[in-house]
Amino acid sequence: MNHNQQATGSRHDDDAALSEFLASLMEYTPTIPDELVEHYLGKSGFQCPDVRLIRLVAVATQKFVADVASDALQHCKARQAAVVKDKRDKQQKDKRLILTMDDLSKALREYGVNVKHQEYFADSPSTGVDSTSREE
Amino acid sequence: MSDGGGESGKVHERPKTRKNLGSEDFPRALAKIAVAQICESEGFQIFQQSALETLADVAVRYVQNMGSTANFCANFAGRTECNLFDIIQALEDLGSVQGFAGASDIEHCLASSSTVKEFARYVAQAEEVPFAYSVPKFPVVKERKLRPSFLQIGEEPPGEHIPSWLPALPDPETYIESPIVKEEVVEPQTIKTEPEKQCRTEKSFWNLQQWLFCNGLEGSQREDPRNAAMTKQIQESNPFLAPPLQFGEKEVSSIVLPDKVLNNSSTEYHVPVMENCQVDTHVSVLETFAPAIESIKNNFHMSEEKYSLNRKSTVQFKIGTGKKAAGNMIELRALNNGVKKSSSWFVGEDEKDDKKRKAEKILKDSMENSNELSHL
Structure with missing residues (x-):
């Protein structure tokens, strides 16, 4: 009996927290615009007039992308540290943080996304540098 | 014809890219x-x-x-x-x-x-990073302007079975069957009245097209040049709407109508003789018949007797039917009386076989005349 009451009490708390969170979403503007999320949700068959739910999806997506990006950033930093250890003179060039396909595919693999996309050789300033450093 | 094909190719390509975009x-x-x-x-x-x-x-x-x-x-x-x-x-x-x-x-x-x-x-x-741009609502759905209904116009629907809330019919000139050129001799009065009517028809066509264009209906929008070509064709097939020729002389205007007849006949059947003469542009047709025109002009300066003799010989030689002979007689008279009258005769002669024969005859006549001219 007592346990049951506790459960209902916590449930009320959860409900309150959930509705509070949803209400807070009205003030929070995610980086991903609502229109974009709405468009793609609509394409997948999702139907809901509630803006808060669309915001929730936007926040979820933003968090997902941010998580992937921070993982990729860690990969990037780790690689740069290794490169810098090998070659001091390239330090100037590699100082900036670049989102590369390598790091991204490593980060995405942890999230269950298998990226086997060949990077475009022309679009990366560091592609040539990487290959030479790998050769050595 | 060839540029029409090119146009259609373009039409096929454009929507694809637009859709992707x-x-x-x-x-x-x-x-x-x-x-x-x-x-x-x-x-x-x-x-x-x-x-x-x-x-x-x-x-x-x-x-x-x-x-x-x-x-x-x-x-x-x-x-x-x-x-x-x-x-x-x-x-x-x-x-x-x-x-x-x-x-x-x-x-x-x-x-x-x-x-x-x-x-x-x-x-x-997390820090709040708003999106860099203000995003408009998309996809943009273009608002269509509907055609006003019978009720809005305040017009009675043409039939009792048509409810008044239905969109009004376009101008009747756009869908009724336009009269075909009559087979009888066309009186000068009818010639006068005809262009006005035709103008009105074109105007209503133009209105309809504009309306379609405003509503962004595909096809009609892109076929603009083709429609223009079609109206041009209509104009050309209709002798009354034919653009004035740029020949300076008055006599030439009488030759224009045979050109029309030739054009019509060549589009309707294959006339082997005429085949090589059939050219799209107006000017080249005239050029083809330039010697004929010249010879006829010169014929006017010749004595009447000689002219009639020539004519008679052609009639006996080329055409055996009495009808044709009669036609030639008329032509002869018309030519003698003056150029203006012959024009009305040519319009009247609309029967298909006659057209064909007419076309051949005119060409042959002109050839013979030019030969004679050289002999003289």
């Missing part, structure tokens, strides 16, 4: 910008184009996957509209690869889901 490129570009902004806030400074595209693609798939999962949950519960719990369920499904607190408990309450708590934490701590 409208449906997918814009949201993709938006997703790329948003993803780039998120990565920038995480600390990245430079992006590989391919990496950015991949990440944007993954993000879009994430949204779509979540949408379809939530929709599935709603449908599974017998609803069409999704609610919060469908989305939480979808979030948990998508987050199950990563794992979350309480995932092992199958029967946990969705309201106390740890994924939502994580999002709440994220929202509380």
